Amino acid sequence: MAAVASSEQQQQHHQEKRIEDELSYPIMVAERVRAAADEADSFKTECSEVWKQVDRLLQMLRSLVRFATSAASSPGGPPLYERPVRRVASEASKNLDRALSLVRKCKRRSILRRVVTIVSAADFRKVLSYLEASIGDMRWLLSILDADGSAAAAGGGGGIVLSLPPIASNDPILSWIIVEEGGVPPLLKLLKESSSPVAQIAAASALCNLANDLERVRVIVSELGVPIVVQVLADSPMKVQIRVAQLVARMAEHDPVAQEDFARENAIRPLVTLLSFDTFVDDSMGQLGRQSIHSIVQINRELGKKTAMMGRSGNRPLTNSFSSFSHSEGSSRGGNHRKDRENEDPAVKLQLKVSCAEALWMLARGSVTNSRKITETKGMLCLAKLVEKEQGELQYNCLMTIMEITAAAESNADLRRAAFKTNSPAAKAVVEQLLRMIKEVDNPSLRIPAIKSIGSLARTFPARETRVIGPLVTQLSHRNTDVAAEAAIALNKFACPDNFLHVEHSKAIIEFNGVPALMRLLRANEITQLHGLILLCYLALHAGNSELLEQARVLTALEGADRAVIAQHPELRELVSRALIHLNLYHAGMNSQRITYLP
Known part of the structure; x- marks a missing residue:
């Protein structure tokens, strides 16, 4: 012993x-x-x-x-x-x-x-x-x-x-220590039950630092953290809501299960409501003109009834937290928070919108369900308005949210038809802002998501809507090769056979002088060559009798296409061969014998 x-x-x-x-x-x-x-x-x-x-x-x-x-x-003290x-x-x-x-x-x-x-x-x-x-x-x-x-x-x-150290944001070891020691339940309890905003912010900050890994997010979800987070988001002081919205973003970013849980708990509605706070005030006043206060109150009551009906008609009723949020004037706590929001520092209001926009972005990413929920609220119109009026991080987050929604619409016909009808005011507002970003904002980090969004909506535009083609064709000549490549990818979605109007769109691309720009792309890097070559083949297949194709010597260009690019993408071999055969019906190339095969 x-x-x-x-x-x-x-x-x-x-x-x-x-x-x-x-x-x-x-x-x-x-x-x-x-x-x-x-x-x-x-x-x-x-x-x-x-x-x-x-x-x-x-x-x-x-x-x-x-x-x-x-x-x-100290032998008797804790180690x-x-x-x-x-x-x-x-x-x-x-x-x-x-x-x-x-x-x-x-x-x-x-x-x-x-x-x-x-x-x-x-x-x-x-x-x-x-x-x-x-x-x-x-x-x-x-x-x-x-x-x-x-x-x-x-x-x-x-x-x-009352938080975690800076190291926890990028060090998984320290975060795991907190999780393994059972720290998640008390943090959630502190977030839910504390009457101190400082303590709530500290708890949300700690959870945010933990939520940078799939497994740790699952721990938060398994402890029923999602309904707690949504409840606090719906009815808390603005500074608490900022950190909780950031927590929603982190959890949704790392875990698709959390995305689904937030959808079930109707997290979209308070996020959109907070994002639209003060956004429509000027527009509403302009539209209402000299209407009486009584009329404005009646409009607000109708909106409240509509919200309540939407909650009753869904798969599950709205929780008490959402009722208190939607009708915050009915409770002293909600009323106080509303007064606080109205009197809050503009910088804090801006940060809340930035955080809510990021949360919506992460919730919409890869999720048709959440994208649909955003479009079923006033979220689309709000996002378009903020892209128009704001700058910096808020504008970027809103634009990225739109990009995710349009990507979901591209993959889901029902969402596409419901949210992006040609006569929808929200859809029109979104498209207007996307085109403005493409034409007027010379910042690739903003221009590229706008181009991607228009490309995702390619199947929603009628043949007469050629105004969306011109700006994309112009970007084919952009000095930034990433922008040019994205423009080619977007135009491919207009000209590909999957698009019912591919013939009309292909003719429009040629009419907007897209062929010379594509010919230049064939001399750029591999990515732009690839997408430029695909688009050129589509134009040849769908509008092969165009004199502009002959004048630009497209047949010759396809005959001399980079064999290295074609070799790396076997599916491109057949497409180029078909385009050569089709063009040969109308134009003579430098060596027509080569159209029958590609090495």
């Missing part, structure tokens, strides 16, 4: 030495940064700023060592929980190594060393951001280890931090 006890003591001692070594290394590196900063000959101000951040981190590390030593020397300590210390060591390496480069050495070692202000900004993240990690760790705040205060922490 004595031998076993001695072995356990030795093992415990060995483990304690290991945690001490883990903490001693970053302290040693931090001291070296101090010396290197003193010796710096260039970027002295930046090196000084690095040292200030390192010094903050150093004080926290020393506080952590004192806490660890105290815990080890130190090492897993988060080791992970945070390891990341801090990496960031201190980065700082030391950078500061050392600022010491004057030989001319050759100064030539090959180039330091920029951007390098310092990057290192400072790493150090700031480690300081946040350490502040969190100290606050957790010492609930009364004394250790945190000693290291500059200043009390308990």
Whole structure:
């Protein structure tokens, strides 16, 4: 027994030495940064700023060592929980190594060393951001280890931090520790039952950091987290709603099951309602003109009745949370939140819309069900209005949501016919904004999703709707090859045989002078060559008698098409052969014998 006890003591001692070594290394590196900063000959101000951040981190590390030593020397006290300590210390060591390496480069050495070692202000900004993240990690760790705040205060922490550290956003190990220790149910309970917005935000932030992996999202779902999240989203202060909407986005992004659960819990409706808050005020006032207050109240009542009827006619009734949300004036809590929203800082209102738009984007991605739910609300019209009026992240998120909805409509005929009727005001508004983005906004990150969306709607446009063809043809000549390739892909959806109006659309593409642009695409990179070649074949097959094809020597171009591209895409071999045969009926090529085969 004595031998076993001695072995356990030795093992415990060995483990304690290991945690001490883990903490001693970053302290040693931090001291070296101090010396290197003193010796710096260039970027002295930046090196000084690095040292200030390192010094903050150093004080926290020393506080952590004192806490660890105290815990080890107290036989009756709880043992130190090492897993988060080791992970945070390891990341801090990496960031201190980065700082030391950078500061050392600022010491004057030989001319050759100064030539090959180039330091920029951007390098310092990057290192400072790493150090700031480690300081946040350490502040969190100290606050957790010492609930009364004394250790945190000693290291500059200043009390308990009700969230997860910055490291948790990209470190699956630390997130798993929280999950394995049963942290999800109490976080959900705190989110649902706390009367403190600060505590709710902290709980939502912690869950958001956990929800960056399929399995961890499934844990949240299995603990009945989805209805809790939707309830809090529907009836909470605006700052809480921001973080909860971000949680919806993260969960939907990583787990299709969560997407389905959010659909069942009617999460779309509060998100659209929050997104449209203040969006239609100016338009409504303009349209209502001098109508009386009584008329406006009546309109609002009718909207409320319609919402209630939609809830009763669905597969399941609206939950109490949605009733309180839709008729928030009926409860003191809802009324207070409404007043708070109206008086809230515009920056907070904007952030809420950004978060809600991102949540709708992630819910719609790859989901016909959620896309349909968005189109059944005023969501489409709201998205179009925000794309028109807003800029930056909100505009981008709304545009990406539209892209996902149109992609779902492309794959589902029922959704396409229901949501994108030619006489639908919402559909018209969306198309108008998509075309505006394509024609007027010279930003590939916005132009490309707009092009994709128009392409997804190719089968909804009648033959007379040639105004959507022209802007796409123009983009075939765009200097950005990604934009040009997406334009070719979108036009392929108009000209492909699956499109009932492929002949009319092919003629329109030629009339808008699309052939010369396509001929240029054949000389670009492999992706643009591929999609340009496919479109050129469709035009040849569906409008082969066009004189413009002969004038552009399309037959010759197809005969000389890049064999490497064709070889990598076997399905293209038959398409090119068919196009050559068809064109040969109308035009003479440089070597008509080659039309019978392709090597």
